[in-house]
Amino acid sequence: MSSDLATKSWSEKLPTKVTGLVHGLAIASLVSQVGIIVTGGAVRLTNSGLGCSHWPNCVPGSMTPVPAMGIHGIIEFGNRTLTFVLLAIAVAFLISVWSMRRTHASLFKLGLVLLLGIPGQAVIGGITVWTGLNPWVVSLHFLLSGTLVILATILVNRTRTELKAQEHQPTTKTIRQVATAAWIFSIISVILGTIVTGTGPHAGDATTPRHMFDPLLVTRMHTAPVYLLILATIVLLVLAYKAGENARLRASLWWLVVVILIQAAIGYTQHFTGLPIALVLLHMLGASLLLVSSTDVWDRANLLPKYQRVDS
Numbered sequence: 001m002s003s004d005l006a007t008k009s010w011s012e013k014l015p016t017k018v019t020g021l022v023h024g025l026a027i028a029s030l031v032s033q034v035g036i037i038v039t040g041g042a043v044r045l046t047n048s049g050l051g052c053s054h055w056p057n058c059v060p061g062s063m064t065p066v067p068a069m070g071i072h073g074i075i076e077f078g079n080r081t082l083t084f085v086l087l088a089i090a091v092a093f094l095i096s097v098w099s100m101r102r103t104h105a106s107l108f109k110l111g112l113v114l115l116l117g118i119p120g121q122a123v124i125g126g127i128t129v130w131t132g133l134n135p136w137v138v139s140l141h142f143l144l145s146g147t148l149v150i151l152a153t154i155l156v157n158r159t160r161t162e163l164k165a166q167e168h169q170p171t172t173k174t175i176r177q178v179a180t181a182a183w184i185f186s187i188i189s190v191i192l193g194t195i196v197t198g199t200g201p202h203a204g205d206a207t208t209p210r211h212m213f214d215p216l217l218v219t220r221m222h223t224a225p226v227y228l229l230i231l232a233t234i235v236l237l238v239l240a241y242k243a244g245e246n247a248r249l250r251a252s253l254w255w256l257v258v259v260i261l262i263q264a265a266i267g268y269t270q271h272f273t274g275l276p277i278a279l280v281l282l283h284m285l286g287a288s289l290l291l292v293s294s295t296d297v298w299d300r301a302n303l304l305p306k307y308q309r310v311d312s
Contacts, residue, residue, distance in 0.1 A: 014095065014096065014098050014099040015096060015097075015099060015100070016099050016100060016103075017100070017162070018097075018100075018104070018107070018159050018162035018163045019096075019163070020163065021096060022093070022096045022097060022107075022159055022163075023156070023159040023160055023163045025089060025092055025093040025096055026093060026152070026155045026156045026159040026160075027156055028089045029086075029089050029090060029093060029111075029114060029152045029155065029156075030149065030152035030153060030155070030156050030292070032082070032085055032086050032089055033086065033114075033145065033148045033149045033152050034149055034285070034288045034289070034292070035082070036079070036082050036083070036086060036121075036145060037142065037145045037146070037149070037284060037285075037287075037288050038281065038284060038285050038288070039078070039079045039082060040079055040141070040142070040145070041280070041281050041284040041285075042075065042079075042281060043075055043076050043079045043204065044133075044138070044202055044203070044204035045202050045204075045277045045280060045281055046071075046072070046075055046277075047072065047203075047204060047205055047206065048071070048072035048073075048075040048076045048204070049076065049128075049129075049133045049203070049204025049205045049208065050072075050076070050129065050132070050133065050204070050205045050207075050208075051065065051069055051070075051071075051072030051073040051074070051075055051076030051077070052065060052069070052073055052076040052077055052080065052129065053069075053129070054129065055125065055126035055129045055130065056126060058073060058076070058077050058080075059073075064077060065077045080122075080125070083118060083121065083122050086118045086121075087115070087118050087119075090111065090114050090115040090118060091115065093111045093114075093155075094108070094111045094112060094115060097111060104162070106158065107155065107158060107159065107162075110151055110154060110155045110158070111155065113151060114148055114151055114152060114155070117144065117147070117148045117151070118148075120144060121141065121144055121145060121148070124137065124140055124141045124144060125141055128141050132205075132207065132208060132209070133203060133204045133205055133208040134209065135197075135198030135199075135203070135208075135209065135210060135211055136198070138194075138197075138198065138204070139191075139194035139195065139197070139198055142194055143190075143191065143194065146187075146190055146287070146288070146291050149288055149291050149292060149295075150291055150295045153291070153292045153295040153296055153299070154295060154299050157296060157299045157300070170246065171243070171246055171249060171300075171301045172239070172243055174239060175236065175239050175240065175243065175249075175301050176301045176302050178232055178235050178236050178239065179236060179297050179298050179300075179301035179302060180298060180301075180302060181228075181232050182229055182232035182233055182236060182256075182294055182297060182298070183294045183295060183297065183298035185225045185226070185228045185229035185232060186225075186229050186290050186291065186294035187291070187294075188225040189222060189223075189225040189226045189229060189290075190287050190290065190291060192218070192221050192222040192224075192225065193222050193287060195211065195213065195218050195221075195222070196215070196218050196219055196222045198210060198211045199211040199212075199213045199215050199218050200215065200275055201275060202275065202277070202280060219271060223267075226260075226264065229260065229294070230260060233253065233256055233257060233260065236253055236297070237250075237253050237257070240253055246300070248300055249297065249300045249301060252293070252296045252297045252300050253297055255293050255296070256293040256294060256296075256297050259286065259289050259290050259292075259293045260290070262286060263283065263286035263287070263289070263290055266279055266282050266283045266286055267283055267286075270283055
């Protein structure tokens with residue numbers, strides 16, 4: 001028996017079903033993706049965006065910051081090194097589901113896209129430095145991170161469903177349609193939020209160009225889909241309680257309500273108090289959590305039944 005175990009290849013020793021480790025790595029992927037958004041925000045808000053003036057080197061001839069760059073170099077380089085943490089987690093997840101790549105193809109494909117997205121983040125980060133923190137490129141960098149947050153949220157949902165052997169709780173066609181609308185509104189609000197940020201004062205460096213838009217106008221554009229999201233969420237709550245069959249969807253909806261309320265409170269407060277750095281950073285965290293919670297609602301309403309039919 002022991003000799004058989006000794007002769008097994010590494011792949012034969014890997015899990016053949018979703019375990020606590022697999023689910024834990026999915027959670028770690030989500031947390032790290034949100035974390036790099038927050039630390040990236042801290043880089044910009046501390047004017048450390050060009051703390052490393054080159055890429056992939058921090059400065060010419062050195063991969064690491066030099067004393068002349070001061071604290072800004074340390075902050076920017078610290079954010080760059082987090083990329084390797086994300087890579088390690090993504091690789092570990094793919095290894096953990098390697099033996100399930102055919103039986104649980106959706107998990108493997110999600111993990112693979114997350115892995116490929118991380119060097120994509122790094123490349124766009126390099127272009128951000130090369131363009132002197134062009135606000136359009138900075139927005140693209142944030143939006144790619146937001147996309148990876150969405151994918152990681154779906155990955156967490158699906159590994160949890162497999163781990164706990166959760167049965168599908170049915171939803172109606174109307175619920176699925178409204179949940180999709182709410183999800184789209186949340187994404188649009190985040191996209192427009194990057195334009196507001198690119199128009200605002202926190203550029204990441206004193207020499208960085210800004211959008212020449214009217215700040216009040218772009219702020220109002222940003223809030224328009226938020227109002228639609230609030231309306232869609234209220235409709236979803238009414239429909240979910242009227243249907244009365246999907247307790248997990250109702251729980252996800254209440255988490256979305258909490259995130260919207262907190263994010264709205266932070267957004268309005270920062271707008272009327274001159275955009276203090278701490279509140280702007282919290283608003284960036286809130287944007288990430290809005291993507292997580294709205295994706296969770298959308299996934300529970302739309303994707304989980306299809307996923308279970310394919311993998312069961």
